[in-house]
Structures are given as structure tokens and as C-alpha cells.
Amino acid sequence: MEGDALQIGLIGAGRIGQVHAQNLSRFIPQSSLCMVTDIVEANAIACAQRFGIPHTSADYREILNNRDIDAVIVCSSTDTHASIIVEAAKARKHVFCEKPIDFNLNRIDTALEAVNQAGIILQIGFNRRFDSNFRRIQKAVASGEIGKPQQLHIVSRDPTLPPRDYLQKSGGIFMDMTIHDFDLARFLIGAEVTEIYATGNTLIDPTISEIGDLDTTMILLKFANGAMGVIANSRQAVYGYDQRAEVFGSGGQIASSNVHPNSTEIAVENRIYKDPPLNSFIDRYRESFLEEMRQFVEVSMNGGPSPVSGTEARIPVVMAEAALLSCQENRPVRLEEIR
């Protein structure tokens, strides 16, 4: 069966790269992860040993130049995404790329143009679309189970503030963190956002304002279908990773809650409690990382539209820019103002 398997190369052996390596090598028998590269080759070698990947390199071009490889998984740093996509398109390899494609819309457009001309599949890593809770909400909205959607709440809070040097390269909270929620908002409501009003503050660590960033934000969205929504972000929820959504519609409401490691409730003197929610994105979204990769392998082998196309993935970047502009000028910003 190995002869028929989709041959895959992995570019970047960091934390998320290893998540994909594990999923491909263990849980998706239709694929064969045959090479991993990392600019620090020791990382590539460690990853290869851990997951039984036969070939390694420090240079991702070895993957692109390998005629036996059908598809690449791009988990390198964000500033390399766009150019690797262009090169991969030229090499006629399907691409799964972590979000975002780029912080710059021009570079995104160049990459999408190359993808388009090559006719390859490009899937961007907006994994939350594949989470069973959010999928259930999306299904309820799309099927009319709760009528026409009217209001959306997304709560998305990280467990702990990342280190300063991460924040400095992150592109800012809207581009780094809210970008997932921007994508999720469109996915859940099934309509385009037309206008954004964003507000933010530095309530966790005031010194973050020195690098021009925020740690606590609320963003109001207007949708083309008349619905409205809000995203609440925080860089630090002391009780753990807080990832919830609810959609209110003309026929009802659907709300998801956090995911806990077990279903028990404990009662002791003066207190009824349960264990805190799954606390890292890797645990919380484990299943979604596997599912997005399964679907990427499926469409790469059998064709079909990309589950999360480059065109789809461009929009959250526009939204992040609009949110930033809204914050800077303290006014609602229409998405058509961006570019």
C-alpha cells in the first residue's frame, strides 16, 4: 500500500511541525511522511527519529526538488510562508501551510496567484474549523437548526502571556491570536464580515504597549447578512485555555463550552468543583489537527476543493489589518478600506 501513499515532506520541525509529523506518520496510513527539513538540522533529525521519517535536511528545497514527493507541509516561520508557497507551486506540489500566509497582503496575493496558475491545492492551517464543538455549531447554523444567525460570541483566551520575544515577531495580537477567531467567525456565521470595531488594552502587562501591542481586546463585527458578533480575546486566563463560541439565531441558540480532561464533578466541604479545562492548544485541538491533515491528504490524493483555501485564508488577514486600524483610529473600519 505504501506505493500508493501520498508522499509528503515536512518543512519546519518545531512544535506544530511535530504535531503534523505525528498525525501523518501514525494516524493517516494513506500518507507517507518521507522527509523533514529544518533550518536547524538537529531539529529535523530529532523529529525524523521520533516519527520514523527516512530523510532529513537543513534545506527545504530538497523537498521541493524531490520528484517523488507529492505534497509539503509548511511549518517554518511566517515570513517564509509566501515564498515557499510560490516555490512549491512551481514544483507542482500541494501545500498545507500554517496560518497566516503572510502579514502582507501583497505577498499573499503573489502566493495565491502562483497557486492558482499551478493548479495545486493550498490549504491553510485554520484548524479550529475541524474542532468537533465548532463544527457542531457551524452545522447547526448551516442547517437552520437555530434559524437565521443574528448574534455571535467568541471567547478566546490563552492560558499565559507568551514571552516578549515571541510577541515582538508575532505581528500583534490581531494577526497572531485573533486571526483564528476572525476565521472562525466567518465559518460559524456563514457570511462575510463587512465592518469591524476593535478596542484593546494592556491589562495583563502594561509594558506590552512599549512594543505597540495589546493583551486584552474586544472586537465587534458586522456581517453582510445583518448579523453582528463579538470576539473577546485575552492573552492570559489563569484558569486555562478558554475557547468557546455561541451563536444566537431566529430559531434558537447553540453554545459550546470548554473541554475538560474528564467528566467528573467533585463535592467537598463548601465547594463543588471540577478539573480545569485542557490547557494547551495541542491538547485542546488535538483532534482538529488530525482532521485537517486527514482532509488535506484526502483532497491531495483525490482532488476536490481545498478545505481552507488561500482565498478564504486571506480574509482574516484583512480583518486583522482592519482591527488594528480601528484600534489606532478608534472608529469602525469597513473591510473594503483595507487595500
Next chain:
Amino acid sequence: MEGDALQIGLIGAGRIGQVHAQNLSRFIPQSSLCMVTDIVEANAIACAQRFGIPHTSADYREILNNRDIDAVIVCSSTDTHASIIVEAAKARKHVFCEKPIDFNLNRIDTALEAVNQAGIILQIGFNRRFDSNFRRIQKAVASGEIGKPQQLHIVSRDPTLPPRDYLQKSGGIFMDMTIHDFDLARFLIGAEVTEIYATGNTLIDPTISEIGDLDTTMILLKFANGAMGVIANSRQAVYGYDQRAEVFGSGGQIASSNVHPNSTEIAVENRIYKDPPLNSFIDRYRESFLEEMRQFVEVSMNGGPSPVSGTEARIPVVMAEAALLSCQENRPVRLEEIR
């Protein structure tokens, strides 16, 4: 309107007597609580002042001899219930009497005979039947919402072990505590219990065995319709008053949970918690005490069957005797063996 109100006398101004006094004087305008008696007259006077009751006495016969009084509420000690019922029946007064009628079935039968001959209404204080949670379960069973009932779980645990002198007069755990659950079991399933197997232990305070009592029990019930059930009792749940039931049937299941003082959930570092359940029977069953009294006033004024008749209330006493015998002989006991 006062002229039309049901004139009521209260016998016994202890804790439960005051609950009824409050409900009658404040929340049931169709009734008029005109006299309260207590063997300690100071208690009667204090109760009268608190709830605006015009007359007091140390002798309950003053109530029974008062021609203007239509009905009596009997909250005196258990050993007086049967004889007061007999006297009240002779005086042609409707009677609401706290549970149990008596620990002795002969005395119960004598009282019921008197009630029957006088044609008065006798209602026994099995208040849990009037709790909105248990009523919802009963309704689900009776209406077929969960099909035919097959299995019953009742969890009934007190917050703290009562003092030794209370326990010594209590009649034992089955007669004092489980008796409510015995009544609830029949009420929820809508069928008679035919056989009981009871087991118990002294896990909270081993010295309770010195007075021949138990503090922790589980009782298995067989019903005439083939259903089976279990009652779990404890004299001490450190997390508070634990009062739950669930019924499983051919078409589904219904389960109630405890009642909390508010609906909030709080998340802090390493813990998600909520406030403990309502912790005293007076808070937890507040609404049921009011509702049972409302219905007593209603049937006393307008006729109709007793919401909890003496015949109904006799059965839990039989069950308590069967449970005790089962424990003593470590064997299942058929209810028909009792008497």
C-alpha cells in the same frame, strides 16, 4: 374576606411548626392562623408574636375545643400524633400532621379508623412530593415521557449527624430519615413496593451502634410492576444536603440534581467551582412546605381527596419496619410479613 378564611390552629411551635406558621400567615391568604399551642407556652407566644397569631395556649385541647377552628396542624412530638388525630377527628377538625403518624402500626390504624369515621381530611407531611424537581420526575413517569419505569435511584443524605439525644428518640434511621424516601419511591414509580433488602453500617460514628442505630444505609426495593430501586442514605454529607432522584424507564431516563443558591460557575487557577447546594431542609424544601400547606387549605375548604392520605402515609412505616427486620436478619423481607 377574613370571614371566609379557613380558621386554623397550630399544635407545636418548634422548627417545622414555625415553617407552617409562616406559610399560613404570610403566603396563604385563604387561611387564617388563629391559635398556636405548645407544651412550652413561651414557644407558642414567641411564634404568635412573630407571625401575628392572635391566641396562644400550652394546651392543644383549646384548639380542639374551639368551635370556630376548622383545621389543625399537628407539629408536636411523634408520640402524640396518633392520639391528637383521634381527638381532632372526634372534634370534626381537618388534620395536617407531620410524618410519621406513629412508629406503631396499631396506633396508626386506630387513628385512621377515627379519621375514617369522622370523615375529616387527614394529610401527612410528606413534603417532598411537592418539590418541583421530584414532581417533574413523577410527571415524567406518570405521563410515559420515559416509558415504563424500571429502575429508581434515590440519594438522600443529611448535612450533619444529629445530636445523640435526637437520635435516641428518632425511631431509628429507617423510621426517621428513610421514611421520606420510602414515600418518595412509591410516589415516583407509581407502584407498590413488595420486598425490601436493607443493609447499613455506622461509618460516621461507630458509637451509634450502642443505641442500636445506623448512620449509613442502602436499601434495595422491589416493586409490584417489576421495577427495582435503591435508596442511599447517609447522616452526614460534608458538602451539604444531598437530595436527588433518577428514574430509568423503557423510553428514557429523568434525573434531578441538587438545588444551588445561584447559577454561577467560577473558574480560578486550577479549579472550576460552584457554590454548595442549599444546606438545610428548610431552604431546600421551602417551596414544597408551602405547596403542601396550600393544598391542605384547598381540600379543607373545597373538599377532595387528601393529597397525602393516612392510608398512603401508613405504608412508609411498614417499609421502615421491613427494612429494620431485613437489616437484623440480613435477608429480603416481603412487606406482607409486616403485621
Next chain:
Amino acid sequence: MEGDALQIGLIGAGRIGQVHAQNLSRFIPQSSLCMVTDIVEANAIACAQRFGIPHTSADYREILNNRDIDAVIVCSSTDTHASIIVEAAKARKHVFCEKPIDFNLNRIDTALEAVNQAGIILQIGFNRRFDSNFRRIQKAVASGEIGKPQQLHIVSRDPTLPPRDYLQKSGGIFMDMTIHDFDLARFLIGAEVTEIYATGNTLIDPTISEIGDLDTTMILLKFANGAMGVIANSRQAVYGYDQRAEVFGSGGQIASSNVHPNSTEIAVENRIYKDPPLNSFIDRYRESFLEEMRQFVEVSMNGGPSPVSGTEARIPVVMAEAALLSCQENRPVRLEEIR
């Protein structure tokens, strides 16, 4: 004891007037409701009969002119509130007045001036502050149980769209409905709102735009302490009255859920369900209406600051004006712009 009771007159025997009449006459023995007036005297008479109130009139001045009356409850139409407050202040009667004092800030200020000069107590009917769920949240914030507050969510949705003629006199959704949430927001966070951005639409009934109103809104709030919040309003939630809040802070989060008529959960084929939440504001907020009245009687008799002073109650009106202006001009509006 009646001699010592606070003598109260009720102005307006509509729905909310009857709620207060019931609470005062049945559940607050320290008060004596001695007169009720309504411009439709039949309403006053019906109310008097129902709750045993000795005197009625079509003219509220009979209450104000009655020297034996200590306090008035103002439940007449909103346009009469301010002038009745002024007259009551002159007559040295304490005033409990339904919200809002007025739609017009000048008239509010005139009324507050009169209250101030007379030294009477004025309490405004922002009853949600007395709800046990919202009080628990407020307590958690004030006590530091969840650290410093950073983000607030209020969801407030009515079960059904009111009739057109109600809406036409309502003052608009912000003044009629959100005003409760504006008050609640300040109460929960314990800080002033400085700026508001509001967006709204007519998603339930587009013809509401004909009368210049909205039926679905989301309002973003900025607080003086750096916190931010959102209020989601809808005139129609088909699943029932939806009244929830959550506050996120540096040390955790607290969230309330809706209130259900019982605690049961039912499982049948293909579905796990529970009964819908309490569906009218009278049921949902029953306890809060009683508690606000209890506190009014308490401070009227024994002195102390008003539980919800006129100064406090003026602010939500300012917020409603700011929200309306924000919607009209599609921009954030600072509260200091109003007036």
C-alpha cells in the same frame, strides 16, 4: 404591630404595580400598603381587592396628600415619573420609582434636585441588582475572588417582541431594554463606563425601522478602570427569557446561567434535554422584586443610603443616549459628550 408599619401608597396598578402590591402585602410585614391609585380606577379597585388594600382612588394626589402615608411606589407611565417624584418630595414621602426616571436628562435633574432638597429617599427599580445570580457575580468582583475585572459579557434577550404600540412609547430599545443592562454593567464591574460603541439592526421585524427603533443590538463598553464589555440584546429569543452575565478578571472568571423551573435532565432516544428557562421577567426576577422592596422598606424606616439612588439611576439614561448617538453616527461616543 400595624401601628409601627411603614404606610405605603401605590401609584399605578399595572403589571409591575401588582408585583409590588403582592410583595408588600404578603411578604413584607414591616410595611402596610394602605392605598392604591390608577388613572383607570377599576384597575386600582381590582388590585385592592386582590391584595386587601383598604383605599383606592383614580388620583395619585390622594396618596401624596395623605399625612399618614410615609412612602410611595411609583409604577405609573414613564412620562409621569419625574413630576410625581417632585410632588412626592415636596410632600416629604420616600419614593420607590420604576425605571427610568425619565427619558430626558433635564427633567431627571429637576427631580433629583427636589429629592435632594427634601432629603427623602429615592430608590429606582433596577431590580436586577437584587437577583441572586448577579449579586454573586458582583460579590466575586468586589471581593477580588476573580482578581481585577477585565472583560464583561451581558446577554439579555426577551422572549417575544412587544406589540408595536408598546414599542412606540418605549423610548427605543436602549432606553427601554438595554437600560437594565447599562445599570447592571456598572454594578457588576464596579467602575464607570467612559465610552460606548453601539450597533443594531432590525432582524426580527424589519418594519420596526419605520418607527426608528432596533430589535437586535450589540454594545461595546469601555470602563474607566481599563476593562471592556459587551451587551447583546435581542427582542426575541424563541427558547425563552435569556438573562446571563460573565465577568473575566486577572484572577479568574465567573459566569451565571439561566434559571430553570426544575433541576431535572431527561434523556430519551436521540436527545438529552431539560425544561426551558423561566420565561417571564416576573418569574425570572421574582426574588429580586421582593428583595428591592424589602430594602426600600428597610431604608425608609431606618435610614441609610438608597440601594439604587437617583444619581446612580441617571447614568444608564446617559448611556442610552450615548448608545443611540453611537448608532446614528456609527462611531464610539464618550459619555461626557452627553449633556
Next chain:
Amino acid sequence: MEGDALQIGLIGAGRIGQVHAQNLSRFIPQSSLCMVTDIVEANAIACAQRFGIPHTSADYREILNNRDIDAVIVCSSTDTHASIIVEAAKARKHVFCEKPIDFNLNRIDTALEAVNQAGIILQIGFNRRFDSNFRRIQKAVASGEIGKPQQLHIVSRDPTLPPRDYLQKSGGIFMDMTIHDFDLARFLIGAEVTEIYATGNTLIDPTISEIGDLDTTMILLKFANGAMGVIANSRQAVYGYDQRAEVFGSGGQIASSNVHPNSTEIAVENRIYKDPPLNSFIDRYRESFLEEMRQFVEVSMNGGPSPVSGTEARIPVVMAEAALLSCQENRPVRLEEIR
């Protein structure tokens, strides 16, 4: 790395055999599943193709005779378990065997004797011990988080009645279904059961009594430490697989609830609902099947006590016999009466 992997043979390629095949071949890289046998060789071949197992046979002896194989997974029919264990012990292969070892205690003892003499590891497939919910309960009891255990409730209900021919070979409800709960009871409480009183009925399908079986049972357990417990079994819960436990102790209570496919709650007109629980044992206990196999591979490679030894696994068979005897004679049966 394959050279170091534990070489495993699988005997029996039915439903549970395939679960283990999948776990070993995909998720446990330390093991290498090199042969599968089934008396219907086509089943073995299908399984081998699905999971990439190199060798197949109709004869399990090919596994036992293969010197390269270190361990066997026994998923053949129950009547073959004991003799295969004996043969495997002689061949010095570690054995993972599905429960129960046998319905007959003599044959179990013969098998355990062989295991003991050979010094191999024998692990029995009581997978529920590895479920995260039940492990959390066990941990709470063992650590004293809820004090000393006093009462246990286990609810264990299958979604649908198995076919008649399955039931006829099943060994009866206590041996086939309750056996898991008997094991779980000891595991959760951490003490031995000394006495059992069982009651049962045929409420789902009365004709099951024709084959001497029951479909609905409740079993009361007494533990050596004074605790007491109840197991409620049903062959058919229309709302799905119902698998819950709660332990009450001197310091509190811990209860698990069912596992749902997502965390959403949906509210529509007149109903608040969620999706039904995971409905097959393969979905519900997926993680536990993987975890038990991981631990088997671990101890087979590195030594250490069996996670579920033959001695441990013998006891639930004794309990099943005691329960059957209790039902037949309608009396409590001490475990020491069995054998």
C-alpha cells in the same frame, strides 16, 4: 527501531480483536503486530490487510510456535481463553486476554497456575480501569480527596439488547455484562467485596427468562472496609450507552457523567438539548482500550506487575457466581461461599 519492538501475535480478528490491532499497529510504535489468526481465516486476512499485519493463519498455534513472537493478544471466544493461556504460558509468551478468563473457576485456576509457573505476564482486558473518568474517581478515593469511601453507585446500561444467540453463549448477564462493573467496584473502592445481594428481572424482553437470563438487575455490594454499593444494569437504554459512577465518602463525593461527542448545548422553542452520549463501547472506551494495550506493551518489555493480573480478574467471576446464586435463592451470598 523495529528490531527492538515487542513482537506480538493476535488471536481472534473479531470486533475487539480489530480494536487492539488498530491500537497496536498505529498508536503504539514500541510494538510490532506481526501475525493475526482467526478460525475463519478470511477474517484474519481482512484484518491483516486493514492494519498492515504481515502474517496470517487459521491456527493460533502458529503464533505460539513462532519463536520471534514475544506476546499474544487473546480475543478468541471465551471458552478457548483458559487453554490458550496455558499453551502460551508453556511457550513463554506474555498474554493479554479478553475478559473473562473463563466462566469456570477450576479452569481459571489451572490457567493461573500455568502463568505462575512460567513467570509470564498475564493481563486481563478490564479496560474500564483505564478510562479517564473512572481513573479520576479511583484517584480521588485512593488519595483521600473525598475521605474514606462509604457508598458506591455504578450505572451501566447498554444501548440495545444483544441478539438471542449472543445471549445464549454469554454466560448470563452477571458473567457477561456486570463482570466489568464487579471489577470496577473493587477498583474504585480499593477494598474487597465480601457479600452480594442481587435482584433481577426481564423487563425489556420477558422471553429472555426462557434462556434463564435477566435483562435488568440491581446488585447490592458490601465491602470489607464497611462501605456499601449498588450496581444498576440494563441491557437497553434507549438514550444510549450509560456508563457512570459515583463514590461518596467521609470527606465528599465524586461523580462522573457520560461522555458526549461535543460540548454544545442547543436551545430552541420549548427545549434545551444536547447531543446523545457516545453510543458504542468502542467509541466510549476508545482511549481505555489504547491505554490498557500501552501498559501491556510496557510491562511486557520492561517488566513490572501486570496492570490487571489473573488473580485480580478471577474475583469478578466469583462475584458473578455469587450474584447468580443470590438471585436464584433470593438471599445475600458471601463471596467465601463460592468454591
